[in-house]
Amino acid sequence: EIVMTQSPATLSASPGERAILSCRTSHSVATNLAWYLQKPGQAPRLLIYGSSTRATGIPARFSGSGSGTEFFLTISSLQSEDFGIYCCQQYNNWPPITFGPGTKVDIK
């Protein structure tokens, strides 16, 4: 099973600031990695797949990068609606498909 870790656990930033979230996998997953944003009481929403491809309707301020075991999600200029928990998911080695524990983003 591929084990996922994310850092930081919590990130507090002001609107307009740049945020960089990290996701690491225990073994290489090539670029088979996705990012989701989950707001309280809501289902996750797909942001990025294939490590760097934005999903339909996702603003350009969200960008993904990385391959192998180290991945990053960058939010170039945080907006107030970007708060929530960001979670990465690998789909290279399955079953099982696995998720990271999440990074909580608080807007100052």
Place this chain on the structure above:
Amino acid sequence: EVQLVESGGGLVQPGGSLRLSCAASGFTFRNYAMNWVRQAPGKGLEWVSGVSASDGSTYYADSVKGRFTISRDNSKNTLYLQMNSLRAEDTAVYYCAKGPRSVIGYYFDYWGQGTLVTVSS
């Protein structure tokens, strides 16, 4: 517009059974793999099971293998999860999630709002 609407959750005693349903609309259901993903209270996401569209192959997390059964009825555009021998650790919100292809092993491009399953005496 893609819509996934789960139902069937509720309170069940340990050892009991429950069947979840997910009604799909807004896309050609029979062409896409479908999955169940759960989230225990205050915890992260856990993939539970998936079923392909291409050949109906099914896959399970080790934590539910032998107790849960995933199935789909393409004539009714509905996904199911039969859950037997339920345990307290199965308590979670269960999400129905659509894959982008006919086979399992991808990300999830659409999610339902979830249905809560509580296993307690």
